[in-house]
Amino acid sequence: MESRQLPVPDGLAGERVDVAIARLLGFSRTLAAEIAEAGGVIVDGVTLGKSDRLAPGAWLEVCWQSKEEPTIVPVIVPEFGIVYDDDDIVVIDKPVGVAAHPSVGWDGPTVLGALAGAGFRVSTSGAAERAGIVHRLDAGTSGLMVVAKSERAYTELKRQFHDHEVVKTYHAVVQGHPDPLAGTIDAPIGRHPSSSWKFAVTSEGKPSITHYETLEAFPSASLLEIQLETGRTHQIRVHMAAQRHPCVGDTMYGADPSISARLGLSRQWLHAVRLGFRHPSTGEWVEFESSYSADLQHALEVLRGD
Numbered sequence: 001m002e003s004r005q006l007p008v009p010d011g012l013a014g015e016r017v018d019v020a021i022a023r024l025l026g027f028s029r030t031l032a033a034e035i036a037e038a039g040g041v042i043v044d045g046v047t048l049g050k051s052d053r054l055a056p057g058a059w060l061e062v063c064w065q066s067k068e069e070p071t072i073v074p075v076i077v078p079e080f081g082i083v084y085d086d087d088d089i090v091v092i093d094k095p096v097g098v099a100a101h102p103s104v105g106w107d108g109p110t111v112l113g114a115l116a117g118a119g120f121r122v123s124t125s126g127a128a129e130r131a132g133i134v135h136r137l138d139a140g141t142s143g144l145m146v147v148a149k150s151e152r153a154y155t156e157l158k159r160q161f162h163d164h165e166v167v168k169t170y171h172a173v174v175q176g177h178p179d180p181l182a183g184t185i186d187a188p189i190g191r192h193p194s195s196s197w198k199f200a201v202t203s204e205g206k207p208s209i210t211h212y213e214t215l216e217a218f219p220s221a222s223l224l225e226i227q228l229e230t231g232r233t234h235q236i237r238v239h240m241a242a243q244r245h246p247c248v249g250d251t252m253y254g255a256d257p258s259i260s261a262r263l264g265l266s267r268q269w270l271h272a273v274r275l276g277f278r279h280p281s282t283g284e285w286v287e288f289e290s291s292y293s294a295d296l297q298h299a300l301e302v303l304r305g306d
Contacts, residue, residue: 003063008043013056016204017041017048018191021062029191035064051193072102072129074116075109082118083144083288088153088281090120091146093290096267100136100145102129111145122147125154134158135166135231143170143272144290148280156280161231167276167287170226171215172236173269173299174245175255177222181214185239189232198252199234201242208232210239218303220259221248225273236270248299263299271296 004025012020021032021041035041036050042061043054054060081093092111094100099110112133115122122132125148132148134157148154160166190205192198199205209229216223222245226236234253240246241253249260250268260266276287292300 002065003061005059005061008054008056008058008060010056012054014053016050017052017054018050020054025062030197031064033191035062038064040064072110072112072116075113076117077109077114079293080114080118081290083290084286085120086149086281088148088150088279089146089157090115090122090149091144091275091288094137094142094145094272096140096142096293096295099139100130101133106139108139111147115147120149122149123151123154125151135161135168136233137272138234138237138268138270140267141270141272142290142293142296144275144288145272146275146277150280153280157277160277160280164229165277167274168228168231168272169274169276170228170236171271171273171292172224172226172240173221173248173296173303174224174240175221175248175259176245177217178212178214178224178243178245181217183212185210185212185243187239187242189235189238199232199238201238206230206232208235208239210235212240219306221303223300237268263302265295265299267295269296269299 017036018029018032021027022029033050039047040063041048043058077098079095083093084091094111097108099106099108101110101112124131126133132154134148137145148157186209187201188205189199189208190202192200211227212224214222215225228235237247237250237253246253246255247268247270249255249265251257271292274289279286
């Protein structure tokens with residue numbers, strides 16, 4: 001068991017417990033929330049929850065159980081696709097069920113593990129368990145990712161993602177028919193107030209912008225093309241669910257499980273279909289495309305047959 005004791009800094013007065021602990025100790029918001037939920041945050045002798053607010057000058061005590069750092073385990077993933085590879089970058093076609101990088105609580109395959117298993121070396125920039133990773137896809141989302149192989153590429157790609165210069169295009173099948181058929185969702189996204197594993201549209205969240213256009217309409221669902229202006233965790237899933245049009249198959253965010261069963265889906269219908277950016281070495285614009293995976297294509301065929 002480890003612990004820290006210190007007064008609440010003025011700059012964190014009024015902040016949520018999980019936000020403050022993450023900033024103070026360099027933890028992720030998820031870990032900070034877990035510590036609070038386990039009763040590990042005490043202020044002036046009172047145990048606080050993750051959403052409680054800190055008072056200025058109060059005496060803060062944080063206790064937590066150290067966790068082993070996730071390690072990168074080389075693994076062979078048969079469906080793992082290499083779309084492009086050079087000295088600076090590798091663009092991959094990520095299959096469903098593969099996380100971007102190791103994390104506490106995830107024991108399945110990862111992009112970094114699959115690259116190591118295929119003999120690739122990536123940049124050492126970033127945290128050890130996320131070295132070379134400049135953006136992420138959910139484990140349940142398939143499609144295109146770029147991973148930095150050189151330190152120069154890591155720095156430049158991180159800048160492009162930060163400055164919203166990367167074009168990220170997704171296709172999603174959502175329940176119902178969005179109205180209007182094309183538009184922009186501009187709504188802040190933050191941690192879900194009652195679940196440390198989910199996100200939600202919340203006034204305390206970070207600015208999040210999603211552009212969508214209907215490509216095809218079915219009796220009970222729509223195929224959308226979506227472009228992200230920002231890159232929040234679960235952004236498309238949260239924004240579409242907030243519009244009452246959750247991604248088909250996304251039961252975490254309210255999708256009808258009977259539709260998932262009829263379409264043979266065990267995950268959300270969401271695919272990163274195109275990825276464009278300036279090559280970090282040459283400065284030339286490059287763009288890559290990915291075809292739908294078999295489960296998504298099957299679901300589309302069932303919908304088209306309705």
